[in-house]
Amino acid sequence: MADALITIVLRNLNAILEGEVRPLVAVAGELKKLSSSFTAIQALIADAETQQIENKSVRDWLKKLKDVAYDVDDVLDEWRILHLTSGSHVSDDKVRACSFSPLLFFKKLKSQRRISNRIKTIRERLDEIGDEKIKYQFSEVRRVETHDHRKTTSLVDKSEIRGRSEDQDIVISKLLCREGKGIDVISLVGTGGIGKTTLAQLVYNDEKVKNHFTRRIWVCLTEDFSITGVTKMIMEDVTGSACNLSELNTLQTQLVERLQNELFLLVLDDVWNGDQTEWERMRLPLKCGKHGSKILVTTRSEKVARAVGANYIHNVIGLSNDECWLLFSSRAFAGRERDEYMELEDTGRQIVEKCKGVPLSVKTIGSVMQRKRTAEDWECILKSEIWAILEEAEKGIIPALLLSYYNLPIHLKQCFAYCSIFPKDYWIQKDTLVQLWMAQGFISTEKGSEVEEVGGDYFDDLLRHSFFQDIESDNKGNIIRCKLHYLVHDLARYIAESECRTADAGKVEPYSIRYRHSSLLSLDGPFHNLRSSRTLLLLGRSRIQKIPPKLFDHVKFLRALDLSGSHITQLPCSIAKLRHLRYLNLSRTDIVELPESMDSLCNLKSLKLNRCASLCNLPKGTSKLISLRHLEIEETQELKHTPQGIGRLSSLRTLSKFVVQDEDGCNIGELGNLDLLSGSLEIKNLEKVAREDEARKAELKKKQHLQTMILHCEEKTKDE
Numbered sequence: 041m042a043d044a045l046i047t048i049v050l051r052n053l054n055a056i057l058e059g060e061v062r063p064l065v066a067v068a069g070e071l072k073k074l075s076s077s078f079t080a081i082q083a084l085i086a087d088a089e090t091q092q093i094e095n096k097s098v099r100d101w102l103k104k105l106k107d108v109a110y111d112v113d114d115v116l117d118e119w120r121i122l123h124l125t126s127g128s129h130v131s132d133d134k135v136r137a138c139s140f141s142p143l144l145f146f147k148k149l150k151s152q153r154r155i156s157n158r159i160k161t162i163r164e165r166l167d168e169i170g171d172e173k174i175k176y177q178f179s180e181v182r183r184v185e186t187h188d189h190r191k192t193t194s195l196v197d198k199s200e201i202r203g204r205s206e207d208q209d210i211v212i213s214k215l216l217c218r219e220g221k222g223i224d225v226i227s228l229v230g231t232g233g234i235g236k237t238t239l240a241q242l243v244y245n246d247e248k249v250k251n252h253f254t255r256r257i258w259v260c261l262t263e264d265f266s267i268t269g270v271t272k273m274i275m276e277d278v279t280g281s282a283c284n285l286s287e288l289n290t291l292q293t294q295l296v297e298r299l300q301n302e303l304f305l306l307v308l309d310d311v312w313n314g315d316q317t318e319w320e321r322m323r324l325p326l327k328c329g330k331h332g333s334k335i336l337v338t339t340r341s342e343k344v345a346r347a348v349g350a351n352y353i354h355n356v357i358g359l360s361n362d363e364c365w366l367l368f369s370s371r372a373f374a375g376r377e378r379d380e381y382m383e384l385e386d387t388g389r390q391i392v393e394k395c396k397g398v399p400l401s402v403k404t405i406g407s408v409m410q411r412k413r414t415a416e417d418w419e420c421i422l423k424s425e426i427w428a429i430l431e432e433a434e435k436g437i438i439p440a441l442l443l444s445y446y447n448l449p450i451h452l453k454q455c456f457a458y459c460s461i462f463p464k465d466y467w468i469q470k471d472t473l474v475q476l477w478m479a480q481g482f483i484s485t486e487k488g489s490e491v492e493e494v495g496g497d498y499f500d501d502l503l504r505h506s507f508f509q510d511i512e513s514d515n516k517g518n519i520i521r522c523k524l525h526y527l528v529h530d531l532a533r534y535i536a537e538s539e540c541r542t543a544d545a546g547k548v549e550p551y552s553i554r555y556r557h558s559s560l561l562s563l564d565g566p567f568h569n570l571r572s573s574r575t576l577l578l579l580g581r582s583r584i585q586k587i588p589p590k591l592f593d594h595v596k597f598l599r600a601l602d603l604s605g606s607h608i609t610q611l612p613c614s615i616a617k618l619r620h621l622r623y624l625n626l627s628r629t630d631i632v633e634l635p636e637s638m639d640s641l642c643n644l645k646s647l648k649l650n651r652c653a654s655l656c657n658l659p660k661g662t663s664k665l666i667s668l669r670h671l672e673i674e675e676t677q678e679l680k681h682t683p684q685g686i687g688r689l690s691s692l693r694t695l696s697k698f699v700v701q702d703e704d705g706c707n708i709g710e711l712g713n714l715d716l717l718s719g720s721l722e723i724k725n726l727e728k729v730a731r732e733d734e735a736r737k738a739e740l741k742k743k744q745h746l747q748t749m750i751l752h753c754e755e756k757t758k759d760e
């Protein structure tokens with residue numbers, strides 16, 4: 041990840057050095073020195089990253105290097121902010137017009153000096169780190185950037201499943217059998233990635249099974265297991281809607297009502313908890329089902345299978361070499377001619393053997409090989425040390441996955457590792473993920489390309505590398521959301537260990553470590569350890585109602601803040617201190633209005649306020665959010681005004697709703713400038729459009745990227 045970070049820093053450094061507003065000579069000198077020091081170190085990083093798996097001091101060295109790189113990035117961003125807000129950004133008419141003011145000039149000079157001194161201190165730190173590198177004798181590794189944009193492999197679907205028909209038949213016969221008394225439990229046991237969930241899915245969706253049971257319920261447990269939690273999940277699957285009950289007794293009584301007289305199949309995927317008493321309590325309401333109802337449990341542990349009182353345990357073992365080969369070659373050779381891959385077959389079969397029948401490994405490594413063209417590249421993977429290192433390191437990480445990670449292009453590495461911020465089994469929204477990557481500066485674009493589009497390509501690439509699964513698309517085939525396999529999640533977490541803190545219910549990570557990216561379940565202090573935070577996501581339908589007043593004083597370098605789903609009604613004015621903020625998600629909160637001070641968030645790119653049912657006002661100064669690209673305000677019934685001047689935000693790509701007002705309010709002509717709008721736009725109060733020329737100014741026909749436009753007109757006048 042250090043590699044990717046340094047790439048970003050170098051990009052930002054060069055952007056300033058080559059930018060329109062040149063820094064003072066002294067600053068420029070320091071920046072150039074920084075740039076050359078980073079470039080010298082960058083050549084060695086690939087080697088350092090491999091060595092760190094085994095060598096802790098290399099890991100520490102890399103950490104120090106990253107700390108410096110992050111600090112540089114923050115200072116550079118401050119430089120940008122200074123220049124964005126001081127009015128010297130004249131080429132950009134989005135910024136308020138400026139006139140020369142001596143006071144401003146000296147203030148700016150002072151800030152420049154301050155920044156210059158900070159850069160100098162940082163550069164000295166970097167030089168020290170640079171000197172240390174000699175100790176490790178890293179070798180230079182030539183960076184091979186593969187820009188492979190072939191989109192040949194199809195997404196994972198049934199047609200990709202190999203083998204398992206025997207397993208299916210056995211498990212199905214156990215499910216359909218009506219002998220025995222009570223409700224049978226059947227367990228599928230096997231190591232991670234071997235295909236338990238897949239087998240469970242196959243039988244769950246089998247026609248005979250579908251016809252046999254009157255109700256089928258699927259619940260995925262991952263590591264979190266509380267009786268109340270599981271019962272609630274079962275209820276939610278049964279009713280098909282969110283469940284607000286939190287009292288076990290009520291939950292169980294209601295579940296009994298729902299399941300009485302049903303012949304049900306309940307799948308509990310990935311059970312970890314082997315506590316027999318808890319299990320018995322959880323199972324109590326399930327006894328009301330009809331005779332012949334079944335519970336199918338998948339678990340990695342034999343012990344759990346016994347604890348749940350399984351009447352039958354089915355061991356899920358690895359696929360045969362031939363089945364693995366079929367799975368592997370369908371990925372690795374996709375889009376190639378037979379004579380092109382004949383010579384690779386022998387090496388390929390040896391690689392497949394190393395996967396020990398684990399389909400997750402086979403699939404992942406198959407995706408890696410698809411990008412390797414020569415026999416030499418193939419040999420290199422076969423001989424990689426990683427197959428052996430990890431077995432010793434016993435990190436629980438599958439070698440094939442780690443190899444696949446190391447074979448990702450640099451820009452994808454950090455995008456992938458960042459995903460570890462989400463808890464296990466979390467539905468990751470594609471759009472949101474791309475916006476979070478944007479906020480962190482992970483996406484590099486060339487002139488003329490849209491950062492959102494490039495981010496979408498990154499996502500698709502990770503998907504092709506088999507890092508995402510359970511893809512869900514809308515009816516037009518656009519991907520909406522996905523998940524990570526838990527082993528892939530473990531891998532991401534292993535890589536981002538020192539940078540990302542993941543909120544998993546029941547697990548509290550130590551606050552003593554200064555993580556860069558955190559997902560949290562609550563906002564309790566102490567906050568001083570959040571000082572280096574760049575991402576804060578509040579997850580798990582948080583019940584917090586108020587943001588601790590001091591919070592924003594401690595997280596000044598934050599790039600992304602997500603408080604969605606909480607019960608907050610307002611944001612403190614101190615939000616203005618988050619000048620680096622790019623992403624703010626307040627969707628589904630009880631927020632009523634936003635503080636006016638927000639207009640100083642000149643970096644903000646995404647402001648998400650979807651489904652804020654109480655929201656009545658946006659700040660008057662919204663038009664000063666000059667970097668804003670996405671203003672998402674879907675389903676905000678109480679929001680009856682669009683702030684005046686919004687037409688100046690010519691970078692806007694998303695504006696979910698526009699409310700037309702009378703002459704002295706926001707009139708429809710403001711849409712004229714917003715030619716980049718895409719997705720969906722809802723225009724309300726069209727009856728208030730007073731004159732034809734105003735409507736013409738809106739230039740609606742120029743909005744080529746819009747997919748949907750919804751027009752509302754309350755009451756027609758004669759002219760309309």
Ligand SMILES: Nc1ncnc2c1ncn2[C@@H]1O[C@H](COP(=O)(O)OP(=O)(O)O)[C@@H](O)[C@H]1O
Binds near residue numbers: 232403
């Ligand atoms: N028989 C199979 N053929 C092809 N792919 C498979 C097969 N079994 C599993 N997979 C793939 O391997 C990965 C891991 O499988 P999964 O069922 O999630 O494993 P587990 O639940 O045992 O951890 C998934 O991406 C799945 O699509």
Ligand SMILES: [Mg+2]
Binds near residue numbers: 237238310338
């Ligand atoms: Mg599973």
